[in-house]
Amino acid sequence: MSEKVVSSGINGLDSVLGGGFPRGSLILLAGNPGTGKTVFSAQFLYRGAVNHDESGVYVNFCESRQTFYDNMKAFGFDFEKLEKEGKFRYLDLLAVREKAVSSILDLIIEEIGKIKAKRLVLDSYSALAQAFEKPFETRIIVQTIFSRITRQFECTTLILAEVPVGKENIGLGMEEFVADGILMLKKDIELLLRELVILKMRGVKVETIKLLFTLDGGFHVFPPLTISMIKEPEKKFEIIPHGKEHFSTGIQDLDNILGERLKAGNFNLLEIEPNVDFPTERLLRPTLCNFLNQGQGVIILLPQGLSGYVMKESLVPFVKQEFLQKNLKIIDYRYAGEEEIKDPCIVKLNGVSIRSEMRTLWRLNSDLRNKTNKPVFSIVGYDTIEYAYGEKEALKTLGEDVARIRNMGDIRFNVIRPTIYIANQLRALSHIHLLVKQIDGALFLRGIKPETPLLNISLETKDQYTRIKLTPLV
Ligand SMILES: Nc1ncnc2c1ncn2[C@@H]1O[C@H](COP(=O)(O)OP(=O)(O)O)[C@@H](O)[C@H]1O
Ligand SMILES: [Mg+2]
Numbered sequence: 412m413s414e415k416v417v418s419s420g421i422n423g424l425d426s427v428l429g430g431g432f433p434r435g436s437l438i439l440l441a442g443n444p445g446t447g448k449t450v451f452s453a454q455f456l457y458r459g460a461v462n463h464d465e466s467g468v469y470v471n472f473c474e475s476r477q478t479f480y481d482n483m484k485a486f487g488f489d490f491e492k493l494e495k496e497g498k499f500r501y502l503d504l505l506a507v508r509e510k511a512v513s514s515i516l517d518l519i520i521e522e523i524g525k526i527k528a529k530r531l532v533l534d535s536y537s538a539l540a541q542a543f544e545k546p547f548e549t550r551i552i553v554q555t556i557f558s559r560i561t562r563q564f565e566c567t568t569l570i571l572a573e574v575p576v577g578k579e580n581i582g583l584g585m586e587e588f589v590a591d592g593i594l595m596l597k598k599d600i601e602l603l604l605r606e607l608v609i610l611k612m613r614g615v616k617v618e619t620i621k622l623l624f625t626l627d628g629g630f631h632v633f634p635p636l637t638i639s640m641i642k643e644p645e646k647k648f649e650i651i652p653h654g655k656e657h658f659s660t661g662i663q664d665l666d667n668i669l670g671e672r673l674k675a676g677n678f679n680l681l682e683i684e685p686n687v688d689f690p691t692e693r694l695l696r697p698t699l700c701n702f703l704n705q706g707q708g709v710i711i712l713l714p715q716g717l718s719g720y721v722m723k724e725s726l727v728p729f730v731k732q733e734f735l736q737k738n739l740k741i742i743d744y745r746y747a748g749e750e751e752i753k754d755p756c757i758v759k760l761n762g763v764s765i766r767s768e769m770r771t772l773w774r775l776n777s778d779l780r781n782k783t784n785k786p787v788f789s790i791v792g793y794d795t796i797e798y799a800y801g802e803k804e805a806l807k808t809l810g811e812d813v814a815r816i817r818n819m820g821d822i823r824f825n826v827i828r829p830t831i832y833i834a835n836q837l838r839a840l841s842h843i844h845l846l847v848k849q850i851d852g853a854l855f856l857r858g859i860k861p862e863t864p865l866l867n868i869s870l871e872t873k874d875q876y877t878r879i880k881l882t883p884l885v
Contacts, residue, residue: 635852661701708779
């Protein structure tokens with residue numbers, strides 16, 4: 412880590428900030444009550460002391476020492492221990508009204524000196540302002556902290572600001588200009604979403620950055636999911652064996668959520684919201700690899716926006732050549748004047764008659780089942796079917812399609828964008844129903860059947876395996 416930045420201690424945030432907060436900067440952390448300001452700043456101090464050997468002082472004008480220590484224990488922060496090790500001091504200034512401005516400053520500076528603190532938290536500006544009758548007294552404190560403590564001692568400082576419920580702007584005045592960075596915490600009560608907004612940060616490109624976060628197990632930001640998050644090249648696919656009575660999706664976290672629901676004869680649905688820009692083939696890959704590598708037949712009638720070539724190439728490095736050539740069929744549409752493709756995995760349709768073309772799908776399915784003697788896993792882009800033949804034709808074929816999967820004991824995942832007409836019929840028929848959505852660049856999965864909280868999708872590379880991880884947002 413560069414000397415010029417200080418790790419925020421918040422999972423997922425440093426990379427967005429270009430390493431962390433500028434060393435010796437003053438950061439304003441604002442938000443309604445209960446949005447997580449105290450958790451954020453406590454974690455900043457705790458991780459700073461534990462991971463970076465930077466001691467810290469927490470100055471609180473409204474919460475007693477014991478309340479703070481007790482609340483923070485729930486997050487795994489043992490401040491009592493840190494205090495004993497001389498890495499932390501808690502300055503309780505509840506009785507601030509009786510003190511003069513200068514003596515408050517002396518107290519803070521004294522605490523900092525005692526442990527040579529490199530981090531300071533002031534909780535909160537709002538409580539401080541209430542304690543003084545004249546606004547300039549609060550300003551003197553902030554100014555002095557800024558010029559002496561923050562800059563002179565290179566003590567990175569967080570000043571918290573309580574934004575009254577119902578108000579959106581911070582509205583402190585001058586202090587917002589003094590601050591090197593302004594962070595705003597928000598909570599959407601209806602959707603149970605928590606959001607961190609970076610309004611300003613010295614050294615970071617000026618644009619509003621929004622990041623979803625959770626307080627579960629500590630303050631944890633969900634950064635935008637991009638393919639470039641894969642730190643090392645992935646080389647292998649790790650098989651997850653199927654159970655006796657159920658199948659594995661190839662994603663351990665998803666299997667845990669589904670229990671043993673994925674069974675032969677299931678007709679399932681995966682909806683991908685229109686704004687999701689993460690490649691579909693990358694999302695489907697673990698499941699496809701897991702079936703193919705266990706010698707099962709796989710059929711893909713391509714969802715919109717996927718090409719047969721891209722789909723196949725994304726599987727090549729992870730599936731045994733033999734299985735790929737024999738057991739994979741990708742159904743694509745032939746466009747007028749398009750050249751013949753000689754790939755045995757790719758079957759081209761004309762989009763002329765839904766009857767004959769669904770029959771092609773069903774025939775490929777039974778051929779593969781007979782050949783492998785195992786249930787066949789198929790992915791069908793019903794959006795493609797609806798676009799090619801229209802809503803009525805797609806609906807007519809649906810009943811027979813479900814019956815075939817059930818009767819023959821195969822496994823189906825239909826993949827659609829939620830905007831198609833027959834979405835409701837597909838939802839009603841589905842055994843497992845999952846939804847993929849993107850919020851503030853981060854990717855989430857939500858189970859409708861079975862019902863789950865929003866699950867953040869991230870990629871984790873370890874020992875040449877890249878796994879999809881699902882973290883609940885609560
Ligand atoms: N152990 C815990 N795990 C997850 N969230 C918690 C836990 N304890 C409290 N919370 C949540 O933390 C929030 C309080 O955060 P806090 O940092 O005190 O807010 P602020 O300082 O902005 O008022 C509350 O919304 C509460 O629901
Ligand atoms: Mg608080």
